[in-house]
Amino acid sequence: MLIRFTVENYLSFNELIDFNMIASAEERHNHHILQGQSAENIDLLKTSIIYGANASGKSNLMKAMSFAQNFIVNGVAKNLTIDVKPFKLDSSCENKPSRFEFEFSYQDRQYAYGFAVDKNQVHEEWLFEIGHDIE
Structure with a gap:
């Protein structure tokens, strides 16, 4: 079950x-x-219901979730660019990776899975169990 979704530097989302x-x-x-x-x-x-004024980011939030899901499930073919769309109103964001993270529960455990990508590569990818002590 979804606990949280975060996105940064994607479509209309500059900051996290x-x-x-x-x-x-x-x-x-x-x-x-x-x-x-x-x-x-x-x-x-x-x-949950997402509501807000026109042009407040509702559709872009759904597009961000959809992009992340598609990237996780299908990946990208070798030697092709990644179809990520960074925030356009700040030129410094053009070469900065876009970041996506899902926190979810599965079989009574909580996990965080995420990745950071730009058009050319995956910069980071992580999967953590939340609340699990390492001994």
């Missing part, structure tokens, strides 16, 4: 933005919350 499904301490609508299975797990919203 965060979309999360973490439930607040609000107790009036408990039927909309997926309770954590243990004290280590966080409570998450079952659903």
Whole structure:
């Protein structure tokens, strides 16, 4: 289940933005919350709605998630450029990698998977288990 998605330097997102499904301490609508299975797990919203003014980034958030999903599932063919679209209103962002990260829960464990890419290469890729002590 999705916990959080972050994106930076992609389409209209210059700085790091965060979309999360973490439930607040609000107790009036408990039927909309997926309770954590243990004290280590966080409570998450079952659903979410994205709303805002025109040109506020709603569609670009969906495009960012879609790009990241497609890149993870399909990758890119060898010797082809990556079809990433960095923020255009700041010339310093043109050569800066775009960054995408998903935090999710799977089988009562929480993970963070992400990557940073530009048109030519993958600069970083990571997968961490969140809340797991290394001994």
